[in-house]
Amino acid sequence: MMCAICRRDARGYGFAPSFIRIDAPTVKLCSRRCQDITGKLSGMIDPNKHETDALLAASISGGAFVETIGKTDLSGWTEQEWAALIDVIVTSFQDFLRQAYADDPPF
Ligand SMILES: [Zn+2]
Incomplete structure (x- = not known):
């Protein structure tokens, strides 16, 4: 859960x-x-603007990480590079949501 x-x-x-x-x-x-x-x-x-914005933030973070790897052919990535990318994306999504709800709760 x-x-x-x-x-x-x-x-x-x-x-x-x-x-x-x-x-x-x-x-x-x-x-x-x-x-x-x-x-x-x-x-x-309910799905709201914070969640949509969190996805955008995660996308930007993931893209920045890909640039640091310097390889655009994802089939050549190591297992550690993949795991790091997922970690960057998920962490960015979660951090954005927490901050968004803390700063601007929709109630
Ligand atoms: Zn939680």
């Missing part, structure tokens, strides 16, 4: 909007930080 906010593994945290009489699904979360964000959203987890 993934965290509803940052998509990392959920680690025992959650939010049940029905307990505060809000009609929204119960979600699993990874941390108190993401739980706090969810609480501010009152459990409403």
